[in-house]
Amino acid sequence: MAVAIQKMKKLLKVFAWLLAAVLVAGLATYLVMHASQEKLQVARLRAKAPGQFVHLPDGYVHYSLKGPGNGQPIVFIHGGGATGMEVWDKTIPALYNGQQRVLAYDLYGRGFSDRPHVHYDADLYERQLVSLLDTLGFRGPVDVVAMSMGAAIAMQFTAHHPERVRKLVLLGPAASGDLRPSSLLSVPLLDRFLMTCYWYPRSIENQRKEFQNMPLFDTYSQRLRYFINIEGYKRITLSTWHDMLNKSQLHFLAEVPPNKVLLVYGDSDPFFPPQKLDDYKKLYPTLVSQKITSAGHMPHYEQPAQVNPLIRDFLGTGK
Secondary structure (H helix, E strand, O other): OHHHHHHHHHHHHHHHHHHHHHHHHHHHHHHHHHHOOOOEOHHHHHHHOOOEEEEEOOEEEEEEEEOOOOOOEEEEEOOOOOOHHHHHOOOHHHHOOOOOEEEEEOOOOOOOOOOOOOOOOHHHHHHHHHHHHHHOOOOOOEEEEEEOHHHHHHHHHHHHOHHHEEEEEEEOOOOEOOOOOOHHHHOOOHHHHHHHHHHHHHOOHHHHHHOOOHHHHHHHHHHHHHHOOEOOHHHHHHHHHHHHHOOEOHHHHHHOOOOOEEEEEEOOOOOOOOOHHHHHHHHOOOOEEEEEOOOOOOHHHHOHHHHHHHHHHHHOOOO
16 A cells, blocks of 8 residues: 555656646746737837827727718728728728718727727727717718628617618628637636637638638738737737627617618628528618628628629719
């Protein structure tokens, strides 16, 4: 018996040493990788950033505003991507004819907007939009063009403020709360380790599945690489998963007045399979929808020649 106990003690000691070695190696790996990530500070980048900035209750917001004050107002809301409003580079120039008042902006945590230490949920983004519109003097109803996570924001905003929205365009909407992050990402410390050592190094390549046009993705990924190097990217992404993308805003669609919504989706969108369209139509029977061929999650970016005329005709902007 004594011999067996001694062997057990030795095994436990070896296990303890192995565990300590693993923890030390893990910590060292984390520290080295963490030091090589998120090396840019957004406040230091603003001097060279295009557009303008305004300070709102939750921090500075980067935006672009063009067109006459009495023009038809159109607001563009991007999705959860780090590049922010740059995803509209193929859309706004094709829709703008000098007569509209066009507003695009970076959501908090994206682009050149601030990265406040808050929960990145739908209420934050609705608050940001309301504050931005009020501050910039948008008093009457606006047209809203929104993609991916931005569509969820737009739907909640429209349901809460129907008098402020004339028409709503949803591009590849991500509003049904389908994302279910791993339970391991709810464990303190372990979540930071996984985001730093596993997720961040793969974060750009993981987005390849959202595109059909690989050369276009390779070009787009260069801008992604720049923006994910801004401080806060991992923290904000994790909060967005836990506080936004795993919660459905789809029910807000039922509160939107009829004949106001156009939905456009790519035929290869991994986040919007064709059957999901039925969920939207059940809640919104007057929905106008259009599938875009050879497009993934950003149909307006991959196939602007197909998408821009649809938006233009629906909003009645002309060109």
